[in-house]
Amino acid sequence: MADENEKLSVVRNDGQQFSIWPAERPLPLGWHEAGITGTRAECLAHVDQVWTDIKPQNTGTPVNNVLHRVVEREAADCPDAVAVTAGEASLSYGELNARANGLARRLTDRGVGVETRVAVAVPRSIEFVVAVLAVLKAGGAYVPLDPEYPAERRAFMLADSGATVVVGSTAELDLPAGVDFVALGDGTDAANLDVEVDPGNLAYIIYTSGSTGVPKGVAITHADVLDLVQADPRLGVGRGEVVAHLAPTAFDASTFEIWCALGRGGRVAALSPQQVSVSELGDALRATRPDWMFITSGLFHLLVDHDVDMFASVGVLLTGGDVLSPQHVQAAAKVIRNTVYACYGPTETTVFATLHAVDPDADYERMPLGGGLQNKIVRVLNAELDQLPVGEVGEIHLGGAGLARCYHRRPGLTAERFLPDPYSEVPGARMYRTGDLGRLLPNGEVEFVGRADRQVKIRGYRVELGEVEVALNAHPSVSAAAVLVVGDNEVDKRMVAYAAPAGTAILTATGLRSWMAERLPAYLAPSNYLLLDKLPLDQNGKVNRKALPPPWKSRCDMGLDEPVAPQTDTERLVAQVIADVLSLDEVSMDDSFFALGGDSLRSIRALESLRAVGIKLTARQFIGQETIGGLAKTIESITDDRVGDMR
Known part of the structure; x- marks a missing residue:
């Protein structure tokens, strides 16, 4: 068609x-x-x-076969079984059910009922699990709202979803008029609610990138999620088994991590919401020993490169979101406790649509997407x-x-x-x-x-390049813009923005980066900006993307100030590591790693490169530095000997 x-x-x-x-x-x-x-x-x-509007469809399944009723049955059968953990904190099924009931009653008091959309602005945590369960118990559909998203993005999601209530841990979210805020906290009545919800009613709306510049809200029902939870034995989490919760809450993999655990009597292990290094994630997996885990392909490749043995602590590993390297997948399959699955599925089909069980000894030219789930x-x-x-x-x-x-x-x-x-x-x-x-x-x-179109995957996120271009073209000083993806694999892949000024306007990469950060989530922001006098056009007057120049490899082409040279051995080592990770010829001591094109995956590569020469930093220590020179000073402050002596 x-x-x-x-x-x-x-x-x-x-x-x-x-x-x-x-x-x-x-x-x-x-x-x-x-x-x-x-x-x-x-x-x-x-x-x-x-x-x-689309009305709920009669599914023909029992009304009590909805997500929160399944959890309530687990709470009745095994009230003392652990339902969710985060570090040393935990809730049993009985405690989770009671806390969610209390919050659900506070939501119904605010007018939440069947299919009322409720935004949940809570990071990955025990509290997030309580909040989404409470929304469902009140009859509503939850809309995960990342508190780190730009205010403009949050406002769009609230308006488009029609959410009239936001659940969160802080009221400092700059909510629009007419939207109520409900703080996390226990209610006075812990009994189950009697709100009648049909399996055909909405469970959640998750937003994905839109090619026209308008994000798309994907509406998923209880029946959709319960089919994922109950139908295919390959995803059959056993009672008491641990499912790692690593995905961002606004990413649909969290559906598997939360509901395939709670829907079958398993345990959700919410990992730190902060970015972590390879060693920190490895330590977390060795401590948690999850029976089930999903990891996006880009992060998975990095982990295999630097510490494949961490997967000996994992029972079943699912990985996907972009093209998988057979060598990496098979390396993990050789150490895993049970099975590695290559998985595939758009948000529109409720997380996973296909699975392929990886044979560690097979001769793969490409890793298959697999066969359809039950x-x-x-x-x-x-x-x-x-x-x-x-x-x-x-x-x-x-x-x-x-x-x-x-x-x-x-x-x-x-x-x-x-x-x-x-x-x-x-x-x-x-x-x-x-x-x-x-x-x-x-x-x-x-x-x-x-x-078949311009949709791409960046670090596991679905990105419509058209949406990024719309935001860039909206800048009043931009006459034309285009966005391309460069890089040969998931780890090296990055978005590059090309922009030409309107009239006599002066464009800067810093100004464009700030403009985009105010409008798009971080995963939709280009890593690099290349400023041209004009963009090449084809015979129809449209931007000729094939004629755009390749992104630079030299810092001097980025329109930045003259570089501040490293002076100490530590600064020289750090500068070389950062330049190598970012594929640049040099960096300045007052450069920002992220302004040069760094991102979460590249920060992990930088941490592992530093670790290889004996410098151990946490991800928080790395990310917390505004400049490369500041990073070098941090290393010197926590290292007994200077790098020159270490080498």
């Missing part, structure tokens, strides 16, 4: 979900004409006008939505259980991405167009080939 001028029809199923379909093709089972035919743009515009369907289709034979490249479409209800308040986009499933025997079934290209393998699994 790639032809913009193809004649399409607006169709709907019995659940009043709308989509688009080729006008000349027979309608799939359970789908009906909505009376509108036209181009893609015309059909989607019509859907935007008529489809204002109740999930994976198909590779061509532009005409025909199924392709083994080996032919097409777009990956995902169907079956776990498909999001919609993009919140984005009916046209929902209709465009969630299509009728012509191969399903379930009336009105849908499938999700992932935008990922892949091919079927002879064993029925799927292999990733690339993207």
Whole structure:
């Protein structure tokens, strides 16, 4: 369905979900004409006008089979079993249930009911688990709101989600008018609530990057999450087993970490919300010994490079989010206590859609995405939505259980991405167009080939380059801008922004970096900025991205002040390490590591490079320094001998 001028029809199923379909093709089972035919743009515009909301669908499952009821049953059966830990702190299932009930009653007092959206502005912690469980008990749907996000981003998410209540540990969030703040804390009544929630009701909305500059809220139901928790034995967390909680709360992997644990009587082990070094994470894993853990591919590769033996403390490891190196995955599979899975799944299909159990001795050319989870369907289709034979490249479409209800308040986009499933025997079934290209393998699994659009993965986060470009082009002194991704692998991959000034305006990399930091979360901000007099254009007058110059390797091309040279052995060593990590020829003592293009993964590489020469720093010590010279002084203050003597 790639032809913009193809004649399409607006169709709907019995659940009043709308989509688009080729006008000349027979309608799939359970789908009906909505009376509108036209181009893609015309059909989607019509859907935007008529489809204002999506009602909960009757799932046909018992009403008590919702997330919080499952946790309540665990609390009744095993009240003293540990439910969640963070460092030395812990809550039993009975304590977790009681605290969540108390907070839930305070939420209902503020008007929270079935499908009320409630933002949860709490970092990864025991308190976050209490808060989201309380929201569900009150009947609401939680919206994870990272307190570190820029105020503009937080305001958009609150307005778009329709959240009228924010749960947090501090009221210093600069909330818009009409939004109530509820502080974390216990209530007076610890008994379970009797709010009736259907499995088809919303559990949460998580926001992902949007190609038009507008983030998309992915609406997931209780039934979607419970299918992930209960259906596939490969994700069958055992009662009492420990699931590491490392993902950011606004990242959908936290769904697996929290609900696959609590939904089966396991234990959520919330790791430090602060960035940690390889050695600190290794120490945490050796102390916690998680039975289950998910790690994004970029961080996973770094950990394998520097301390693969830490995975001997892990039972089942799931890793994905970008292309995986077979060598790294197999190295971990050789030391893991149980199994390493390569995993794949967009947020729109509730965390995971496929798994591949890694064979440490197999001969992999590429790491497969794997086969579909129980109740999930994976198909590779061509532009005409025909199924392709083994080996032919097409777009990956995902169907079956776990498909999001919609993009919140984005009916046209929902209709465009969630299509009728012509191969399903379930009336009105849908499938999700992932935008990922892949091919079927002879064993029925799927292999990733690339993207059909400009979506990329950076450090495990899904990034629409169009959204970054929209924010950059909004700067009043920018006449044209483009964003590219450079780097050969997940660790080296970074976003580079190209910008040209408007008229006689003067642009600086520092000014653009500040502009973007005020509007986008850190993971969406380019690492580097390259300023040009003008951007190259193609014959149609559009930015010719292929003609953009490669990003510099020399600091002098970055438009910075004259460098301050290192003077001591410590400063010279630190400067060389930072320059190597950032692929630059030199750095200045008054440079900021992050302003030069550093990020969380590169900071870990820098820490390990320093550790290799005997300098041991925590991640907090590294990140807390504003300049490279300040970092060198910190090292000298905590090191008995100067670096020159150490070497």
